[in-house]
Amino acid sequence: MTNDRDELTGMVPTKLHKVLLAIAVPMTLVAMYLVFIWTPVERMMGPVQKIFYFHVASAWNAFFAFFIVFVFSLLYLFTKKRAYDLIAGVSGEIGVIFTAIVLTTGPIWARSAWNTWWTWEPRLTTTLILLFMYIAYIMIRNLDMEWQKRARLAAVFGIIGFANVPIVYMSIRWWESNLHPVVMSEGESAGGGLEPSMLFTLIFSVFTLMLIYFILLQKGLYVEKLKLHVKKMKAKEQEKMIS
């Protein structure tokens, strides 16, 4: 029986995970309170501006998640440890979810702030390309082959993908400034001169989502490890049935 317990290490939630979860629930509620009740309603944009806290916080965490993919892809290529590969993979998936949140909340906000759903502005375009790039990353991860090979290929793509992000951003910004200079900078400077309470709420929501990111990362790792365990058990059962 003790043997079974040992095998399950890394598959059942640890104390740390439970503690994080316990912190996350009140923190999310506080963040909701701050966003919807505590902060004043923006004069120009009205209540739509509330989406800003979710939007910016998800964008920040999406970039963070992709940075983690990059770091753990590098670590995987150097050490070939499976745990690093799993972390990079789960982080990539969470990053795609956050990017999807950014790309859905963004147009809703933009519709009322800029009176358009979408503009081909550097930040927007880069985010869209980022989404495509990491969907491709997930597709590589779902290839049907031995895990070492797949992990290596995914790591290579994770590295070049991340290296590409600044170049994409720069080239699009250049392209934009050639066509119609200074489009969105007004919206940006409005974001820069934030009310202190709004800034606090923003930072608070960034950290709340970051905590959620870490919880999701751990959960994802548990799921991945359980999947591996199930696969192993299946193989064992099959062997038993054959012999």
Add this chain to the structure above:
Amino acid sequence: MKHLFAPAMAIAWKDLYAEWKTKQTITTMLIFSGLVIVTFSFAFDPSNQAVSALVPGMIWVITIFSGILGLNRSFMQEKQNDHLHGLMVAPVDPSAIYLGKCMANLVFVLLVQLISVPLLFLLFDFHVITGVGLIYFVMIVFLGTFGFIAVGTLLAALATHSKSSEMLLPILLFPLVTPIVIAAVQATRIVLVDQEGVSAALSWMQLMAAYDVIFFVVGFLLFEHVLEV
């Protein structure tokens, strides 16, 4: 240096010679680019003067679509009779394989451009460029194609491990080559349409050159991980 270039030349030569014997890839790429031009003529009325502003974009759409075909073949043909395995275990630096494949693919795509771009100009009745403009144009085409091939060769090698590599490669490649597409189209547009802003074209070419260097080095370093057994 010699241990790198000799095998690279051998691989490039092998690909080019095999292609010379079969003419399979080049023919397909040429016919495909011709078909793309025909499709363009349906989509954008060639007799309309405003359409000439779209020609720079068309050049790169042709390059990338036909280039994808060539890149797919580049490593797929190695899968027959398990040649890929032979390359992996060959006593050469994996970077040499990358270099050789890059050279061969670059030659394929440049050859296709050599025919399809004049054809595009001819069929869309585009004005002939001469003198300095032509030199710039050739340099832009080379820089853009090189960047595309540098990333494309690495990702084509990556995608061959998949059973559906033809479908996977474009999805991997397109997001990564966006900078080169933007820069190449912009630079080409400047050179072809408004010749006054050549200095602006130069800065785009610098961006392309930087991209080329970065991704060639990255491909060079990471290729061994892609081809490892």
